[in-house]
Amino acid sequence: MKKILLALTAVAAMTASASAADLAARPYTKAPAPIAVAPSWTGFYIFGGGGGGIWDADTGTQVTGTGTPLLGFNQRQGGDGWFGTVGAGYDWQTSNSWVIGVFADGQFGSLKGTIQDQLPFLAGNIKNDYNWAAGARLGYLVAPNVLSYVNAGYSNSHWKGTTLFDTITGTPSGLHTNSFDRSGWFVGGGVENNLNIFGVTAPGWFMKTEYRAAYYDSKSISELDAGNLSTGTDITFKPFVQTISTALVYRFNWTGPVVAKY
Numbered sequence: 001m002k003k004i005l006l007a008l009t010a011v012a013a014m015t016a017s018a019s020a021a022d023l024a025a026r027p028y029t030k031a032p033a034p035i036a037v038a039p040s041w042t043g044f045y046i047f048g049g050g051g052g053g054i055w056d057a058d059t060g061t062q063v064t065g066t067g068t069p070l071l072g073f074n075q076r077q078g079g080d081g082w083f084g085t086v087g088a089g090y091d092w093q094t095s096n097s098w099v100i101g102v103f104a105d106g107q108f109g110s111l112k113g114t115i116q117d118q119l120p121f122l123a124g125n126i127k128n129d130y131n132w133a134a135g136a137r138l139g140y141l142v143a144p145n146v147l148s149y150v151n152a153g154y155s156n157s158h159w160k161g162t163t164l165f166d167t168i169t170g171t172p173s174g175l176h177t178n179s180f181d182r183s184g185w186f187v188g189g190g191v192e193n194n195l196n197i198f199g200v201t202a203p204g205w206f207m208k209t210e211y212r213a214a215y216y217d218s219k220s221i222s223e224l225d226a227g228n229l230s231t232g233t234d235i236t237f238k239p240f241v242q243t244i245s246t247a248l249v250y251r252f253n254w255t256g257p258v259v260a261k262y
Contacts, residue, residue: 039144039145039254040093040253041091041092041093041099041141041147041251042091042092042093042253043090043091043251043252043253043254044088044089044090044251044252044253045088045089045090045091045206045249045250045251045252046086046087046088046249046250047085047086047087047088047089047105047208047247047248047249047250048084048085048086048087048247048248049084049085049245049246049247049248050082050083050084050085050109050245050246050247051082051083051085051243051244051245051246052080052081052082052083052243052244053080053081053082053083053109053111053241053242053243053244054078054079054080054111054241054242055078055079055080055111055113055128055239055240055241055242056076056077056078056239056240057076057077057078057113057115057237057238057239057240058074058075058076058218058236058237058238059074059075059076059077059115059116059235059236059237059238060074060075060235060236061117061233061234061235061236062220062233062234062236063232063233063234064220064222064230064231064232064233064234074236075116077113077114077115077116078113078114079111079112079113079114079126079127079128080111080112080113081109081110081111081112081127081128082109082110082111083107083108083109083110083111083243083245084107084108084109085105085106085107085108085245085247086105086106087103087104087105087106087247088103088104088105089101089102089103089104089137090102090103091139093141097140097141098138098139098140098141099138099139099140099141099147099149100136100137100138100139101136101137101139102134102135102136102137103134103135103136103137103151104132104133104134104135105132105133106130106131106132106133107130107131107132107133107243107245108129108130109129109130110127110128110129111127111128111129111241112125112126112127112128113125113126113127114126115162115177115221115235115237116167116235117164117223117233117235121166121167121168122164122165122166122167122173122175122223123164123165123167124162124163124164124165124176124177125162126159126160126161126162126177126237127159127160127162128157128158128159128239128241129158129159129160130157130158131155131156131157131158131214131241132155132156133153133154133155133156133186133212133214134153134154135151135152135153135154135186136151136152136153137149137150137151137152138150138151139192145193145194145196146191146192146193146194147191147192147193148189148190148191149189149190149191149192150187150188150189151186151187151188151189151190151210151212152185152186152187152188153185153186154183154184154185154186155183155184155185155186155214155216156181156182156183156184157181157182157183157184157214157216157239157241158179158180158181159179159180159181159182159237159239160179161176161177161178161179161180162176162177163175163176164176164177164223174225174226175223175224175225175231176223176224177221177222177223177224177235178221178222178224178228180219180221182216182217182219182239183216183217184214184215184216184217185214185215186212186213186214186215187212187213188210188211188212188213189210189211190208190209190210190211191208191209192206192207192208192249193206193207193208194206194254195207203254204250204251204252204254205248205249205250206248206249206250206251206254207246207247207248207249208246208247208249209244209245209246210244210245210246210247211242211243211244212242212243212244212245213240213241213242214240214241214242214243215240216238216239216240216241217238218236218237218238219236219237219238220234220235220236220237221234221235221236221237222234223235
């Protein structure tokens, strides 16, 4: 009896071993590939940079308070220079590749040129030393981290007063003009891109390059004597300012070029 039990036990053990050997090894399963999700452009940003600009102005000479020209023609004058800029804004990215936003900025520098009286041939250096603007922009994402945009809005400019010189003798005339502000509107456009390039990781940091053209209202600039009294002659001045700037941008909500999701 014992021999029969031992034989049955041996057969059962060998059967179990054979069954275990016949089982296939558990196959290796890779984790699912990550799904790349483009970052959102929605959020606040700040920027700072600099650039250069030029201005042109249609000018003439008229009798103070009447608008009557002293000569029957106008002339075009202008200047150029540099500036720095700072600003802030907020963008909203729609469900597709469009981005809309609002912003405000300031420009501070020296766009200097000549202003001239046609009669009696007086001239001085006038300078646009600062501007500020507020507007909106509309952009399209040509790539997940590259935005091409146009913008427009309100702008205000400040122009410094100047001492007027006799253009024939080159000596001071004893007359001057005061500083003044001009308001108007602007249009422009540019490109903004993330700085994750050339193997450098810079989450949140961008660079933008922008062109802007600003159109300002006309101003009658009084020629004043030492007592700040008008001589009865005004210089008409209607400026048009063009600028190109490059700025570094920091976006507070930017998390990087790609977010992995499993």
